Amino acid sequence: MRALVQRVTQALVTVQDKRVGEIGPGLCVFVGVTHEDTQEDADRLADKIWTMRIMDDADAVMNLSVADTTGEVLVVSQFTLYGDTRKGRRPSWVAAARPEQAEPLIERVVERLIEHGATVATGQFRADMQVALVNDGPVTVTIEV
Secondary structure, three states, X not given: OEEXXXXXXXXXXXXXXXXXXXXXOEEEEEEEOEOXXXXXXXXXXXXXXXXXXXXXXXXXXXXXXXXXXXXXXXXXXXXXXXXXXXXXXXXXXXXXXOHHHHHHHHHHHHHHHHHHOOEEEEOOOOOOEEEEEEEEEEEEEEEEO
């Protein structure tokens, strides 16, 4: 699994002009799934998101995790994280898992974050989503498990 994590002051997802997910300060996490990924990978990814120290402390040093601060996470499925751009001008999506495999694993990431105590908002799987966010810092980190 692969995630692109952005520290945000706010983020929201709309589908057909309807807000389906929204958070204030926290993390906006785009999650991609590949063929070999398992539920254990989803758990490890969620654990890493929850404990990764990229939130500022009182001295504006990245010493805190989202668990230590707002607890807010927006999770958005993003198969394009597995786009292969090494050849040609059009990315190949061969490494991205089919929706039938990816959706339960992304749902598991959400469940695990909730088990940790996160307030989780989500996008809508298989929908044409518009994501608006204000990147704080900017801080953007990739995670691969």
